[in-house]
Amino acid sequence: MQLVEQSKRATYIGTGRRKSSVARVRLVPGTGQLTINGKSGELYLQFNPTYLAIAKAPLESLGLENDYDILVNTSGGGLTGQADSIRLGVARALCQLDPENRKPLKVEGYLTRDPRAKERKKYGLRKARKAPQYSKR
Template sequence: MTSSSNRVVYWGTGRRKTAVARVRVVPGSGSVTINGRPGDNYLNYNPVYLAAVKAPLQTLGLEGQYDLLVNVRGGGLTGQADAIKQGAARALCDLSPDNRKPLKVEGHLSRDPRAKERRKYGLKKARKAPQFSKR
């Protein structure tokens, strides 16, 4: 938590696949700004991604009371949306210790360990083998 000019800011970092999001939660009207753009614009108006980003606030019933200011890089939109979700949840835990339990029950605080599997030699991709010819 940092306080700049009497404005309380809560920070959280989220990760998913190769995406890393730094999320600031500030008192406001419920707007989401991602990399300087409106959240719905950045996420291509996809309702699944928008719901994922706002899920921690909805779990606590705080939508419309806090703004999310996000810097995110790496990965695609799916990884970025889930990274933002985790970062927002971590920031909301700093807001009040009572917020931790409902966020944990909903799974917003856990890091999804799934990542791209490495490519093996002799194969075209992680598991795709070259075409087999019997003769």
């Protein structure tokens, strides 16, 4: 019975990516709870206030932090990449909720995907750019 009630509620979906992490975000009318991979957001993000603030930033900028629950499935990368991908997913879901939200979110920079990713290692080098020590003789 609970599944039927959940499916009747309006759900807004957004996908966010950052580095190698991907977050599939659903916004559901609720009380402002953050759930990531079935765990509470605080527990999953290790009670780090910075990560929690990043993940909830788009909602807070619009003043909707207590109106919607955030349900997230995320994979890949570390906590920083996942927090940033959640932020992008939430922002995209808010645009789906109301097209009027797009302008303030765009100004804040929440709709811009961060293109930085790990650079590939090149042959002849130790890492992407680190060369072996040069010996003159």
